[in-house]
């Protein structure tokens with residue numbers, strides 16, 4: 001009895017195996033390599049580019065035959081160009097590798113374009129390269145995984161299942177050359193037939209093409225990587241020349257806190273006129289000035305952070321060259337100041353390469369670090385002791401996680417949830433606009449708390465040192481306006497909320513007195529248009545450091561302070577209210 005049952009089960013097992021094997025060996029067949037390239041490209045154009053077509057249609061559609069013809073020609077062009085990219089991969093093995101890899105790229109691209117309106121330009125690819133596990137963790141969710149498996153992994157496996165005829169390399173080469181020739185001709189016809197529409201499309205609606213998957217991420221990534229490969233061992237260029245220090249003899253040490261904020265937008269700062277109480281603690285702090293017309297250098301961390309520390313203004317700044325030049329921190333350090341970088345974000349983007357760095361993400365601190373990133377307060381935990389031991393002029397940079405999305409609710413401890421209900425998901429499309437804004441505003445209010453604590457720590461030591469604090473967010477954020485979320489759009493096309501950032505400074509009474517800073521003058525300039533371009537010069541000026549590229553016209557304090565350079569060669573006296581002396585010349 002038992003043996004017959006086991007025989008039956010063995011038979012059914014064998015039948016199932018045979019069935020599975022038959023399914024597995026029944027592989028789809030295509031006529032040629034070119035057919036594989038065309039089918040892959042057609043699939044991408046139809047299934048992976050909803051956002052691209054949505055944008056193309058909404059920007060270019062008019063009820064005219066010309067517009068209809070343009071959209072048809074655009075479809076032909078997209079299919080031809082992406083198939084051409086594949087047809088240029090030399091071997092059949094290479095073609096399979098490229099096609100399957102690009103299915104995964106296209107799946108990721110289409111997810112981020114659909115979910116967040118993300119733009120696959122070079123800045124975004126730079127962010128992809130410079131991301132860390134915590135940032136990836138913050139984006140991970142079921143939708144994303146399902147998207148990658150269904151539209152990425154499964155088609156990628158299918159590419160390897162497709163049977164292609166064995167033909168000689170001559171035949172394959174001829175097929176490809178014929179295809180490349182005809183595709184190019186077809187593209188030319190499509191472009192020529194609707195040339196005026198294309199002129200408008202390429203010139204006025206540039207961001208649309210950054211939504212095209214997988215071509216846009218592929219081309220952008222190639223651009224970033226080729227820029228990086230250029231001259232990797234190029235020597236560091238010292239732009240600072242002679243660094244000079246105007247020191248205040250016989251006075252207390254000077255301390256500057258420079259806080260690099262994350263993803264805070266000016267539109268949600270109460271200090272700048274926002275109607276909700278997002279700055280309850282900073283409101284009314286004496287000695288604080290808020291700049292309400294400040295703009296960022298970029299719309300992403302990877303651009304803005306190196307730019308803020310560069311001597312070059314935004315118009316001349318090139319992120320691929322930034323590592324080659326000395327920056328603000330180098331000049332401060334060469335002037336003899338103690339410089340340290342505290343990072344509760346995804347690293348300093350090369351800026352802190354030559355100064356002491358403390359990195360917080362990944363630290364096992366149950367109170368401050370329950371999520372993928374720590375709360376910004378983690379950077380303050382050992383700060384009182386550090387300040388109590390401080391003896392020299394010091395600059396501390398805090399690289400905050402601030403309002404980094406999409407998981408805004410993970411940026412602040414639960415007791416800081418004042419605006420409710422707050423979105424608790426990283427899938428923003430599942431939350432209402434109100435819930436998203438609530439979570440975001442809670443993170444701004446938490447930043448308000450952190451800044452007020454930093455000021456309090458400095459204030460409490462007014463007898464030991466004079467201090468100043470400068471805060472600027474790296475870029476702003478879109479919270480669903482026009483269907484756009486997060487940040488990173490090309491600067492020229494980015495909405496204002498991604499470029500208008502909060503920027504503020506605070507000075508201790510001792511600092512104000514010592515430098516002859518007129519707070520009335522500062523407040524009068526608080527409505528001027530300022531930007532990240534001012535950071536380099538303002539910090540040098542505030543710490544009485546001068547280098548070859550220091551420009552007083554860019555120093556936000558210079559016009560409101562007694563000019564130390566006029567005193568640099570005079571003999572200091574105790575009656576002198578400013579008492580700057582000069583010229584500690586460094587190598």
Ligand SMILES: [Zn+2]
Pocket residue numbers: 262263300301302474475
């Ligand atoms: Zn950022």
